[in-house]
Structures are given as structure tokens and as C-alpha cells.
Amino acid sequence: MLLQNLINGKESSRQMQQAKFLDGYSPIFSQFGQNVYASDVVQMCIDVIATECSKLKPKHIRTDPNGMQATVKSGINRLFKFAPNELMTTRDFIEKIIWQLYTNYNAFIYPMYEIKSDSNGKKTKEYIGFYPLDPTVVTFVQDETNKLFIEMQFANGTKFTLAYSDVIHLRKRFSSNDIMGGGVDGQPDNAALLKALQINDTVLQGLDKAIKTSLSVRGILKINTMLDDDSQKAERAKFEEAINSGSSGIIPMDLKGDYVDLKPNPKLIDRETLEFLQNKVIHNYGVSVPILSGDFSDEQYQAFYEKTLEPLVISFGQAFSKTVFSPRELEVGNEIVFYQKDMMYLSTTAKLNLLKTAGEQGILTDNQKLAILGYPPIPDGDKRTMSLNYIDVDLVNAYQMGKKGGNQVE
Template sequence: MQQARMLNGYSPIFSQFGEDVFASDVVQMCIDVIATECSKLQPKHIRIDNDGMQHIVKGSINRLFKFAPNELMTTRDFLEKVIWLLYTNYNSFIYPMYVIKDDGRGNKTREYTGFYPLNPTVVTFLQDKTNKLFMEMSFGNGDKYTLAYSDVIHLRKKFSGNDIMGGGALGTPDNKALLKVLSINDALMQGLEKGMKASLQVRGIIKVNTMLESDDQKEERERFEQKMADSKSGIVPIDLKSDYIPIEANPKLIDKDTLEFLDRKVLRHYGVSAAILSGDFNDEQYQAFYEKTLEPILISLGQAFSKTIFTPRELDVGNEIVFYQKEMMYLSTKAKMDLLKTAGEQGLLSDNQKLALLGYPPIPGGEKRTMSLNYIDVNLANAYQMSKKNIGTDGGGQNEQE
């Protein structure tokens, strides 16, 4: 193999860098909110038929996605790890492990045994004589492994200047703009800390108007400190040979608006509002957070997993990985009741779906749907209306009331 050649002229060798920004508590809180929300996703292997209906496929993929994609992580842990790696390195690699099996009809199929997030320190892209792309990954313990790029799920953030990797032109996180804001914020916070300490340090100078030896100076200082300790009125008496010169401590503290302005710049960088960060948000604020920040991640996850896991033929017949966000959707109690009223009256929700929306478990027979025609079974609504119509037209002048 030889190094793959990129159209932009850069050698495709990438190393992780840019962890400086994670010294900021605001940065860590922003990423933690995004990763925590994404950990609520429910990945599913589905197949879409010709009528556009989705069917859950029974197989190894859904078995792994249900509880534990690998032996070290639950599904929630797995998703949180993937998102943290994505925001830390602007690239996230997942290796789907599988074994080849014969289905008994001569067809070879993949049975997946685990999905593993990878955290290489250096990635070198190689290509063979047929121009097939490979990844040589070096890890922290010194091990190196070479895998076909088509066998690795690759998620990218800010995919711009580089042909393969997310981030800047070198395939590493480009945090220059963010680091400027964080450095200013850090300088202000250090100034605030020093200002507070300065206000609690030396408050004055005692000037002794005579020449004293070292031992005499020490004795005079101790005598003055004793007077301060003994004073209950806050007034310290001194004699004619001593003068007390107070030092005015007036530290300049940073105003609230400046600090909030810097925090908002960091929050906007990650697409997280102050309300989302504090957890004190309403429906509209969460919906904006979902559409701006979370939804692009959902789309990227589904497309990257589907592209790698399935062959072109399997994709053609409707196989797909979908990350359902049911647990991620936030609705207030009033919004839930409005949704139940509107969707329930149209017969769009089953009884179990209504219970799930309110946080209750399903009940036997709860798959039945009712609508607002005296809340009868949806399947009987058309027959009921037709029978009413026949009474009005076939009765020889009898009205519909009869």
C-alpha cells in the first residue's frame, strides 16, 4: 500500500489535538447536555416495504441495539461515548464486528456480534493498487491495526476543508475562534479571583516614627496586633510614636453583562441555550434545540450506520438503521393533553400509545384505536355511518332521526 493522495494536497495523516477547550466548564456542560440527550435515542434496524410501511427486522442488529451493543457498554453508554468522541475529535469511528454465515441456500450473510467505538490517536489513510481505501489506526498503547475504510462507521463534525476527516484542513478540531473566547473568559475569571483575594489581604501599614532594631520592630508589631485582637469597638489606640496608614482595597470586578456575553458566545458555538443548560426550558425552547443541534446528529447517525452495515442491494430493498427519538421528545402536561385530544379524536393513536404519552405502561387489548364518533372502534365507524345513511334513504320518507 501507499499513502492515499488527497485532492487538497494534504497528506492524510491525522492526530488528535485541541483538548485545551475542555478545560472550560461551560464547554464540558454543553457537550454533556448534547451527549445525554442523544443517549436517549433508540436505534432500530427496519425494512421499508413498497407501500412505505416500516417493519422491525428480527436479527442480530436489533438484539445488540436493544440493551448492549458490546460487552462493555449499554446502549445508552454506547451512544453517549460516540457523541463525546465526535465533539472531542470532530470525528468518531465505530467498528461493527461480525461473522460470515451461510444461510443454507448458498448465500453469505453477516451476523453482527458487537459495535465498538474507537479512539485512535493517529489515523493514516492508505490505498492499494485498486485505489481501495484503508485506515491504519494507532492507539495509545502502541498497537496498530489496518481496516478497510468501508468497514468502519465514520461520523464527522464540521466536515469542510478536508476530503475525509471532519474539523479543519488537517482533519483535527479547529478551535481557534473558541479558544479566543475561552482565553478571555479565563483571564477575567483569574482577575476576579485575584481581586477577591486582594480585598482580604493587607489592610494598612503601621509607621513607627523611631529607629528600631529588628527585635524591637517585631515586638512593636506584635504589640499592635495584640491591640487589634483586644479591640471590641473596632477602634485601635496607638501612641504618639506610631502612625497607622490605611490601604484602600478597591478591586475592579467584571460586570455581570460581560461575563454573560462570553458564556453566550460559547453556548452559541455548541447550539445550546442557557435554558437547556439549566434544565429550565419550555416546549418551544427544546424544539429549537432539537431542530438546530440534535436533529442533524440523528440524520448523520442513521445514514452513517446504514451506509456501512448494509450492502447496496440490502439498501435497495429497504433496509435501514433509524435512531428513533421518542424518549427525547419533550412535551409539557398541557401540550400532551392537547395532543391526546387532537390525535385521539382523529383515531391516530391507539390506547397504548396514549398511555405511553402519559408515562403509563400498556394494557391488554390496548392496540385498539378509537375516534370521536362516540369513541367507537375505528373499524366500525364506516359501517355505522353507512347504516345511518341507508335508514334515511330507504325508509320511504322516514327521516334520519328515525
């Protein structure tokens, strides 16, 4: 079933007017063009971020007043286990959101739901799909009660108006604009990045032309007589035939022509300059060369995770939870957490050493140990276990004195 058929006509009967924001800008936003995204370096940076984030495992969990967590049996977990909608797997879903976020500095997801009533008449939302949206124009409007709505126009010209509270909105570089990520106009502010990309493109074009020149023009045939155009063509053809037939490497020529050998010496950009230009671009996305190449250490991935990936993980969990759950559901501990089981920056050895040290002391519950490894909680995982190789410091002296006197300490 198409998304158009599912949400068509929602909120269409209300009288709307443009929403007013304190910054004074009209809340109509068109998506940014593809200028910077034509760069292969930019695409590689976004791709590595999207690929890493696609390893996230979203889960609906509930935290009790004692801080103990448990996975909830819900339709949300059923959807996120394999396919949030009929068109995408969970990995595809997350990867698409990242590309939209980095392309437009805004990403919109529509959580589709049905209202269900239990035997007592209590109504609850049952989620049946999560759909990434890619509107070309976004307009924020409000009704007579000042409730905020979002009107989205898509590439085929169709429009939908939805309550803003029903749409998951992710933002990047949320600064000048009151409601949209990016610059003051709600679009990516890529002016500084475009300068670096333009310089990089100029350098690459210069390299291309220098290489072609060095391989193409090798000399000049100087004809010592006045020839018309047809005669020049005939003389050049004769010279080229001499080149092709010169198996000895010696070209026979008559007295009318001189061959002047050119020694091309193109000036190429030094390695440091090329690396500087590339680093200007990749650092804009919080990616390093080892991360791009895949040859990184624990420390390098840790820096990449903390600078670039972790803010996205936190943002995803907060944005999804805020929209999917009511204030009361949030109050009793419901939330969506994007577990990073397959993208933790610590090596397996480092994680096991941490678990050994903290686990033997009985500091961590089983679920806390699972969280270190990036796994979601399990039932009955709130118990603590510890090693029997440790003793209370208050009993050490009594134990040693008992052993010395041959007595057993009770």
C-alpha cells in the same frame, strides 16, 4: 476479550500507500489537544448534549415499498437493546460517541461481525458488537486496487488497519477536509472559541484576585523610625498581637507607628459582560441557558432539538445504516433509526392533541402514531383507525334531508 485481540492483523498482508485526496493534504491526522475542554462551560455544554442523546433508542427496521415499517428480528436489535459491547450499556455507548465527536470532531465506531453461511451456502454478516474507537493518529491508505483503508494508532502504540467501509465514521463541521471533520487539517478549529475562553478566564482570574485583595489587605502600618529588618519584624508582630488582643475594637499604639486604613474598592465586571462572554461559548455548541439549567419550556427545547440534537439523530442513522448494510440491503428497506422517545420536544399534552386531531380523521396508522410518541413500530401496526363521529361530506345533505322527511338514509 480485548478489542486488540479481535481485530489484530486484519488486512495486514496488503501492500498499502497513502491515499491521495483532491485538497492536496496528507491524510494523516492526530487528535486535537484538550485546550478548550478544560473550560467548565464547554464541558457543561457537551455533557447536556451527550446526556440528551443517550436517551436515543437505536432500532433495526425495514420499510416495505408501501412505506410501512416493521422492526426486524436481528442481532443488531439484540445488541442495541441493552449492551452494544461487553463494556458498555447502550446509554454509555451513545454518550461516549458524542463526547468523542465533540472533542475531536470525528468519531469512529467499529461494528464487529462474523460471516455466517445458511443451508444454501449464502453468506451473511452477523454483528456481535459495536466498539467506539479513540485513536491518537489516523492515516488513510489505499491498496493496489485503490480501495480505501484506515490505519489507526492508539495511545499504547498499537496500530490497526481496517477497510474504511467497515468503520462507522461520524463527522462534525465537515467542511474543508475531504474526509475528516473539523478544519482543513482534520482537527477541531477552535481558534475563535479559544479567544472567548481566554477572555472569560482572564475575567474570572481578575474577579478572584479582586475578591482576595478586598479581603486581605485592609491597611498599612507606618513606622515613623528607621528600623532594620529584625526590628520591623518585631514591630509587626507587636502590631498583630495588639489586633488579636483588642476585644474592644480599639488598637493601642505608641508614637512610633501610624495605622493607615485602606478602603479596597475593586472594580468588578458588570453582569452583562459576564453573560455575553458565557453566551459566546454556549451558543457555539447550540445550547441555551435554560437548557443548561434544565428550566426550559416546550418552545425552548424545540429550538434546542431542531438546531442541535436532530442533526445528530439523522447523522447517526445514516452513518450506521451506510456501514452496517450492503447496498442491496439498503435497497430493500433496511436501516438503523435512532428513535427519540425520551427526548421529543413536544409536551405530552401537545402530542396527545396532535394524535387526537390526526387520529380521529384516520390519517395516521398505528405505527405512525407511535412514531409521534417516539416509539418504534409494532407488528400489525399498519392499520388505520378513525372516529365514528365523522361523516363523508358528500353524505351530509342526504343525511339531513332524510332526517327531515323522517326517512332513514341507507
